[in-house]
Amino acid sequence: MHRNKHPRGTRNSRHEKKKYPFSKKIIFITTFTISFILICGGVYAIYAMQHTQKEISLPEDEEEQYEQKETSLLEKIRKKQHHEDFETTEQEKTEGNIQTLIYEPVAADSIPQLPAIKTELTTLIDIAQKNSSKKTETKLVGYVKREKINEQVFSYQPIVDTYTWDREKEDWSEKTEHGKNTAFVNQKTKQPLCLQDIFMSEANTLAIQQVVQQKLLSESPDGNAVIDGILNMPSISLDGTAFTYYSDKISLGLPENPTGKTEITLPYNEIAGYVNPEFIDADSIKDALPKPLESDKKYISLTFDDGPNPDTTPRLLDILKEKGVKATFFILGQNVVKHESLVKRVADEGHEVASHSYSHPQLTGIDAQTVKEEVQNTDKAIYHAIGKLPTDFRPPYGAVNKDVAAIIGKPIIQWSVDSQDWQSHNAQAIIKRIDETAYNDTIVLMHDIHPETVDAVSTVIDHLHAEGYEILPSKELLGKKAKPLHMYYGSNDERLVQ
Structure with missing residues (x-):
């Protein structure tokens, strides 16, 4: 009945015969693979060691x-x-x-x-x-x-x-x-260099503050939009302002301001009159300041207050142009806003535009905030008219003290020859007064709002020229280095405001 079936033992034996050769094949492949890996790894290790050795060690022929x-x-x-x-x-x-x-x-x-x-x-x-x-x-x-x-x-x-x-x-x-x-x-001093060494005084730092303000305005896309913030920036401090020193320039840290700038760099030739030449490269300010006035010549400055006046100032400008004379105009802010084109003409024709306050109050008789407004409102009006801030200031009635001068922050330009045109209102009296009181290196006070003054100017200029005077704007007479907190009556008469 079971004749055609294979016995169990015989069937198992046949399976074993088939399985054994397959196991031997696996063992062979595994052994071969491991051997190959070991051989390759050894070769690579030897190569890597030799390669590394070459990078670390110098060749023998290079050692010497x-x-x-x-x-x-x-x-x-x-x-x-x-x-x-x-x-x-x-x-x-x-x-x-x-x-x-x-x-x-x-x-x-x-x-x-x-x-x-x-x-x-x-x-x-x-x-x-x-x-x-x-x-x-x-x-x-x-x-x-x-x-x-x-x-x-x-x-x-x-x-x-x-x-x-x-x-x-x-x-x-x-x-x-x-x-x-x-x-x-x-x-x-064997101490770190400080701003006191370079700028020397508060007066010089106030002068440099003006340079900084003008530079920020000039570099701004719209100076009129930022002028309030710039005019109200804290002043440079000799002991509190960060700076980077160079032999030919200086970089000053800026407080928060509407331009967003945190630093400004000033070449010394832009602030030559306000730095200590001992601490900078002398070549950096070479020829930056005008040459001193010639000792064998006579100089005088004509200045005009209270304008501009559309009825008198244009005629005065015509006379000055005809005579080839440059003057200084100390103008009122309230007149500037009314006659901007006239102020621009003054500047365009080479005359100095300076500040005389906004509304002509006696500054020593008003509070500090009002003094500040009188100064800043005039600064803004002049800047809007000509794109530049005024750098010099004449206080109404010449009235100034130390506190007021600090708020003004500009050189105080007084006078040494008073034409008394405001009193006489007479052209001949004005001419006579100047003829009798003029002397070398002085500043003459007149007012371009009086017709009689304009009537006298041509003759005044002729007489001064005949006496050998060269007529200069007050800034040039003072050598372009007048300082805040100081007042000037002429090129040889400088006084500290008390």
Whole structure:
């Protein structure tokens, strides 16, 4: 009955015979794969070690050349530091292929900012180490560079020189990294250079404030939109204003203002009359100031108050143009807003436009806020008319004191010859008065709102020319360096406002 069926044992044996060869094949493939991987890995490891060795080690034929140039380089580095005009100490450290040499000044008391300089030097060294290849011979040299700006100012700056061995050229390549901060030291005081050294006085800082205001307005797309904020900016402070010193210019930090600028740079030739020449590069202000008036010549300035007046000022301008004379107009803000085109003509024809307050009050008899408004409202009116702020100021009735002068923030231009036209209203009396009282280097007071004054001007000019006078605007008579908090009666009569 079961004759045609295979016994169980015989069927199992046949399956085993089929299974065994398959297992042997798996073992063979596995063994072969592992062996192949090991062999390849070994070959790669040997190659990598050889390749790395080539990058780290110098070839034997290059070793001698390298050692000679290394010795020469180190001699050069140490010789350079030895010849610096101040003594240093050397600190040496070697890690792998990177050798670091740091030179620190010995006379630390001559550099009050040395701790900050050392901190930045350490940072520069750390960055240089991180950026240096560990596989290339490198020398890092950190030191403080000292430079003589002039007799009164020395600068100190952290420097890192990186020397890297170039195998192709078989020589050192050099790269220098300068610190971002430079310390300047006043050699007289051995203290950090400060604004007091450069600007010297509050009067000079007020003058520079005017330059800053005008510069911000000139660089603004719409000066009239920002003028209020600019005129009300806090003044430059000798001890509170951040600055960056250069030998030919200075950058001043700005308080918050509508232009959004946080810093402004002023070349010294733009503020030449208000900086201490001992602390700057003399070439930076060369020819920036006008030459002194010639001692063998006579000079006088004609000034006109209270205008402009559309009935009299145009005729006066015609006379001045005919005579080739430039004058100074101390104008009232309330008249400027009424006659802007006339003010523009005054400026366009080369005359000086200066401020005489807005409504002609006696400034010493009103409160500080009103004084400020009288000054600023006139500044704005004049700026709107001619695009420039007035830089000089004549107080109504000549009345001024120290507090008022500080609010005005401009040089106070008084007079030394009074035509008394406001009293006489007579052309011949005006001519006679000036003929009798004029003298060299003086400022003449007149008013362009009086017809009689305009009637007298042509003869006044002829008489002055006949006496040998050269007629100048008051700014030129004073050498373009009059200062706030000071008042001027002539080029040789300057007084501090008390």
